[in-house]
Amino acid sequence: MSEKTIMLGNEAIARGAWEAGVKLSSAYPGTPSTEISEYLAKYAEVYTEWAPNEKVALEVAAGGSIAGSRTLACMKHVGLNVASDPLYTLAYTGVGGGLVIVVADDPGIASSQNEQDTRMIGRSAHLPVIEPSDSMEAKEYLKYAFELSEQYDTPVIFRTTTKLSHSQSIVSLSDRVEIADKAYERQVPKYVMMPASAIGRHKVVEAREDKMAVDSSAFPINRVEYGDKKLGFITSGVAYQYVKEAAPEASVLKLGIVNPLPRKLIEEFVSSCETVYVFEELEPVIEEQIRSWGLSVKGKECFTKQGEYSANMLRLHLTGEETQVFPKADVPARPPILCPGCPHRSVFAVLNKLKIHAAGDIGCYTLGAVAPLNVIDTTVCMGSSISLLHGMEKARGKEYIKNWVATIGDSTFLHTGINSLINMVYNKASGTVMILDNRTTGMTGHQEHAATGKTLKGEQTYAIDLSELCRSVGVKRVIEVDSFDVKALEKTVKESVLGDELTVIICKAPCALIKGLKFPNRCVCDTEKCKKCGACLKIGCPAITKNPDGTVKIDETMCNGCGLCENYCKFGAISKVAR
Amino acid sequence: MMNIMVVGVGGQGTLLTSRIIGKTALMAGYDVKLSEVHGMAQRGGSVVTFVRFGEKVFEPTVEEGSVDVLISFERLEAQRYAHFMKPDGKIIVNDCRIDPMTVVIGAKTYPEGIIEELSESHELHAIDGGKIAKELGNSKVLNSVVLGLAAKYIGFSEEDWIKTLTATVPPKTVDINVSAFKAGFGSN
Numbered sequence: 001m002s003e004k005t006i007m008l009g010n011e012a013i014a015r016g017a018w019e020a021g022v023k024l025s026s027a028y029p030g031t032p033s034t035e036i037s038e039y040l041a042k043y044a045e046v047y048t049e050w051a052p053n054e055k056v057a058l059e060v061a062a063g064g065s066i067a068g069s070r071t072l073a074c075m076k077h078v079g080l081n082v083a084s085d086p087l088y089t090l091a092y093t094g095v096g097g098g099l100v101i102v103v104a105d106d107p108g109i110a111s112s113q114n115e116q117d118t119r120m121i122g123r124s125a126h127l128p129v130i131e132p133s134d135s136m137e138a139k140e141y142l143k144y145a146f147e148l149s150e151q152y153d154t155p156v157i158f159r160t161t162t163k164l165s166h167s168q169s170i171v172s173l174s175d176r177v178e179i180a181d182k183a184y185e186r187q188v189p190k191y192v193m194m195p196a197s198a199i200g201r202h203k204v205v206e207a208r209e210d211k212m213a214v215d216s217s218a219f220p221i222n223r224v225e226y227g228d229k230k231l232g233f234i235t236s237g238v239a240y241q242y243v244k245e246a247a248p249e250a251s252v253l254k255l256g257i258v259n260p261l262p263r264k265l266i267e268e269f270v271s272s273c274e275t276v277y278v279f280e281e282l283e284p285v286i287e288e289q290i291r292s293w294g295l296s297v298k299g300k301e302c303f304t305k306q307g308e309y310s311a312n313m314l315r316l317h318l319t320g321e322e323t324q325v326f327p328k329a330d331v332p333a334r335p336p337i338l339c340p341g342c343p344h345r346s347v348f349a350v351l352n353k354l355k356i357h358a359a360g361d362i363g364c365y366t367l368g369a370v371a372p373l374n375v376i377d378t379t380v381c382m383g384s385s386i387s388l389l390h391g392m393e394k395a396r397g398k399e400y401i402k403n404w405v406a407t408i409g410d411s412t413f414l415h416t417g418i419n420s421l422i423n424m425v426y427n428k429a430s431g432t433v434m435i436l437d438n439r440t441t442g443m444t445g446h447q448e449h450a451a452t453g454k455t456l457k458g459e460q461t462y463a464i465d466l467s468e469l470c471r472s473v474g475v476k477r478v479i480e481v482d483s484f485d486v487k488a489l490e491k492t493v494k495e496s497v498l499g500d501e502l503t504v505i506i507c508k509a510p511c512a513l514i515k516g517l518k519f520p521n522r523c524v525c526d527t528e529k530c531k532k533c534g535a536c537l538k539i540g541c542p543a544i545t546k547n548p549d550g551t552v553k554i555d556e557t558m559c560n561g562c563g564l565c566e567n568y569c570k571f572g573a574i575s576k577v578a579r
Numbered sequence: 580m581m582n583i584m585v586v587g588v589g590g591q592g593t594l595l596t597s598r599i600i601g602k603t604a605l606m607a608g609y610d611v612k613l614s615e616v617h618g619m620a621q622r623g624g625s626v627v628t629f630v631r632f633g634e635k636v637f638e639p640t641v642e643e644g645s646v647d648v649l650i651s652f653e654r655l656e657a658q659r660y661a662h663f664m665k666p667d668g669k670i671i672v673n674d675c676r677i678d679p680m681t682v683v684i685g686a687k688t689y690p691e692g693i694i695e696e697l698s699e700s701h702e703l704h705a706i707d708g709g710k711i712a713k714e715l716g717n718s719k720v721l722n723s724v725v726l727g728l729a730a731k732y733i734g735f736s737e738e739d740w741i742k743t744l745t746a747t748v749p750p751k752t753v754d755i756n757v758s759a760f761k762a763g764f765g766s767n
Contacts, residue, residue, distance in 0.1 A: 004605075005605075006601055006602060006605050006611055006613070008615070031617055032617060034617075035617075110616065110617075111617070134612075134639075163614065163639060163640070166614065166615045166616070166617055167612060167613060167614045167615065167639035168598075168601060168611070168612065168613040168614075168615070168639075169610075169611065169612045169613075169636070169639065170605065170610060170611060238639070241637040241638045241639065242637075242638055244637040244638075245637040245638040310638070310640065310642065311637075311638045311642060312642045312643065322643075322644075323642050323643055323644035323645060324643035324644040324662055325644045325662075325664065325665065325666050326644075326661055326662045326664055326700065327662060328662040329658045329659060329661060329662065331655055331658050331659050331690060332655070332679050332681045332682050332686075332687035332688070332689065332690075333625075333679065333681055333687075334588065334623075334624055334625040334655070334656070334659075334679035334680075334681070335624055335679075335680065335681075336589065336622035336623055336624035337622060337623040337624070337680050338622070338623070339590070339622060339623060364622060367622065370680075371680070371684055371686070372680070372684050443622075445617065534685075537683055537684060538684075540680055540683070540684070542623050542677070542678075542680065542683070544683070545678045545682075545683055546683075557709075557718055557719075
């Protein structure tokens, strides 16, 4: 019997890729997909890397595939937008070795900027979409996705969701199967997508999808579980688990492939059951197609397009019964906040003091939007802070942005921010861009990137110098400041926003959560000297709270002695002591 | 079916605690599912993880009204999620207070008497895990103290728990985590 273990969905996806004989994986971190690459990097047989963005990652995987090996690209749902340029055309070229693109959707928006549904992109790109419902299926379906990719000569989208990626369930392990690389053959009509080739390949794409729509009714990843035929459910992914929990007696058609839909199988199921619900999170992708075939099913008129589903919501719909016994308490909210010792806090405290607005970006520093820092005014997508600031200036003039900056993290700057900075140089911008360089990809759990000097596999590599990079594209005024040097930071920001020259301020200090960092000090408040003015509380550090008498207390476990609060106490009540 | 909920403030180690529970249940031969929280939600915010084990587990999360054991590493978080409890469920709470930013900046008040209030409607066991951990020499092992107390209400033998604890925590911290677990397991 094979070994059984408990695995995170993302770990199981990585294991599946390893077992499938994958030789290369490229990815950019993004919740909830990040851990796939981290787990995969532990397998010596698989080359794994962090790419600067998802477009690059998918192209790297495509290159490996064209060269004849099985390859993987991993990203979150919004990452697929960045990668959609190669995606739509890779549907035309098809593959050499199998190519699977793992895309993690985030229904419920645990850590994202929107709630888009990757199945819609799969449909519009005419790519098959596979969806597992637990860790064991994640591992096995991933291997099957490689078989489909090679059999039908197509990239395959492997869709997961936050609940699947970040749940653990039992998996039985298999060995890796080494797959021989395909021999290379020059095929211009297949791989060179100029009009003459692409016209021909578009026909291939449609024929392939039509064939898969027929063949998929026999795919072993779809499963019919007949029970009480009065009530039937068509479902896939983690929503299947909710159906089994809430309606164990009902009949279920569980789809493993959600594009193209196995029409024959669905028609048989719908005709066998009295009432059929389509139970799918987010968009009515399955439901609308079934309705277009003239079949009657229930769906989004009963269940929302927003957020995560649960067994409870289905049970409530079916029986009208609430399971909750005790009332929900009305207690103070506890939203996420910047950590104690976070260098972003220092930057935002300065911007707050100077009453400066920030076009923000994607990362922990998005938390600079909330009280008490209240600095960030916009967050759209990776890299957008710099281009938004530029657009403001060009629409409204230089004076308009005298109290604005763009704030962007080091990893996000390398992702797509650099393009926007090139645009500013080229189009004679005057704005101030602040790169919050904390030497890591913080939000997703501290991944390396092109400026940290280490690869995903932990090897030493060249660390891109952000100052040199900015200068090399033509930014004349590049200033490095220690993020915790409040006075220097304040002076530099003031001069830059009031000046007329494009400036990049690189705020340097490592993320307080980077492993191996030592914090020899902590801060203490002398309650004799404390005047209860609350100035130190305005920087929003979770280690700083009040004593019952209104004086300030600094939690000794949480504080790592960054000393930022010391700068904001006019009465000298806060000082550093050795731990 | 046993439904467990582990809650706390981001950074308090709810994830590791739920993983130890999951592994112990797996070792005992049960079907197990865990649901975790990663990414932005972890950053000092309210964090919830679920562990379910039994003959066959479908949903990885736990419903309101069906929690057997709620483990909370902070008082306010126990109150926030108490509506998930079954009528006869048990609340294990680490007797500590961490003010959320809404309280720090004066927008909200931290409720008084949470433990007394919850004890009126639930079987509740409170422990000052931080104090015990500090006495043992490392305030960070408070999770193992609290888990030790909760373990008595989840089931499995002390040996089984220590086995998975040993295999899960960093090797250098095994001894102090085991001592912390025993301190919790042996308390009332």
